[in-house]
Amino acid sequence: MLPQELWDLIIGHLDGDIPSLKCCALTSTAFRPASQKGIFSRIYVSSISPSSYHGHTFGNLYTLLSTSPHVAPLITSFELSLHHQSEASEFEKILLILPLLCNVHRFFLLSATNLIFEWINLPVRVQESLVAFWHASNIVDLRIEAMGHMALGEGSHLRMGGWSSLKHLAILWSYPERLWERNDRDSLPPPQLESLTVGYFNLDLTKHAGLDISFVRRFSAALEIEQNASSVPNIQDLLAQFQDTLEYLHLEMLLHRQR
Template sequence: MELPQELVDAILYHIGDLSSLKSCSLVATTFAYSARRQIFEKIEISAFPLPSSNSTGRKFYELLSSSPHIAPLVKDLRIVLIQPNKLVENTPPSHEADSRELSLVLCYLINLTRISLLQNGSKLGGKFRSTKWDSMEDDLKTALVRVFSSSRLEAVHLRGFSIESPRQLLSLFSQAVSLKEMALSRLYFTQYEPWPESQPWRPQLRTLLVNDNYSSACCPYLMNPQICLEHVSTLTLVTTSVELRHKMIQATGVESLHLTVYDRIECTPDTFGANLRFIHSWSGEILDILGTIFETCPPNSPLEHILIDGRIDLQSRNYRNINATIEATVDRLCALRTIEIRTIPEHAILLHNGRRWFKLRYPR
């Protein structure tokens, strides 16, 4: 008796490892499609500046050429541009050698909903390397623009690129009406032409990550009144500018906030907003940021969960009094349910004040 396809799909959905999925694809015809769909749904390929037999981009192109039925199964594509450790004389710009294969791969993949284009994390002269968008081969740029402007595209991640201006960057996605997630990391601008105020840019973004460290600042150029961020509910910010951090938070309807704080965080009651329910921060000094949140978060805030990663000064008087500090403060924040502090090494205890549980992680 054959199993219903829905049951087969449900079984294979809970199989996590690739080798098991490959084995399942050989069991029966009803298993084959569901297993292959999971195997090829998310693909990562690499591209090298010089011809290389190790280029997974080239191998994937050969696979698609011989088995075109695989292409519609791919929904999430991650392209990693690999730079050599040392510069080689007359080395062509990154990805030129594989640009033809990459552009053809992108032409095959008509059902993409997510794409990541990432420069690997190597440094040169103390600075992260970047790939110049305008120096890329025309066929590859054309293929990428087609994907970026697709009405199917829901998520995009760009890291390590040198782009002419914020206007050029945002124009790549001006037609992506389904875009809900965007991550922008280590982007460098050669000019600073902002998005025109006469032209609205209104993707339905729900998740936004901006990392301004080691690169030009994206945050100021996303503050244009014609750029709609009010639907963003999950916001991740890595920036040293307190002012930009405040403006970005206030421009969104953020419910889940993720921050990397390099100095003492500065908060006002407006920082938390009317919708904020979860805050996650990495900080060089956990107790400072925790104390600031407690001091400035308004009593009527809907904040339910606090998660902080970082370091604790074991000699600090605040550290020795941390339990008392939390228990003395939580009654003021009526919606608060959990506080989790994570450090290395980790040790967990639960605090309970009669009504709610609080999870604390701190060194022994």
């Protein structure tokens, strides 16, 4: 048996050939658990065939997870890329993958192109399954990027109360509505975020989502505001929510002139 250090060195040099490396890891008992974890810890999957060899399609990822059950617990970071030209039937395959992901702590949802992927293009069942998965899986780090206008029907909200595991949240070029609406009947406290990043959003995010940002250490935002005096108190109210724990603050103000 080769020393673990040597296997780690080999893996480091093969990192540019991820498919071959993963096939070797599945078939060779020489890869110890620590090496397997390094290979499979982060998985990228796309609704179209990824241009990079680092990614999976929904179909081959499902085959990997269903035929090699020892892989799923190794996946701690999951990146889901959606293409606006994909068929609804392709998105339905997400329903097969999510139940197999049992140890994901970081979840990234993003558009596969530089265009906005409209959340409404996802089948309702897929929307609801994603929301349920985020909450039930104790996600620590959630990033939603370029999903456009995001809303769910009544009774399908992602209740923020009790989601104590969530520590890092980023919402960029996305506009959540009911998806993040807090259930007033939920007596459980909202998550205490350590970092919050919002891009091209309005100042009502924290109120609308029921987020507690008082303990945030890092806050970065690009905020859309009207170019008038009434916007100033709103910004002051936002900044007043932060406590002495704030270590990093980055604000970009996008002004809209009144006509």
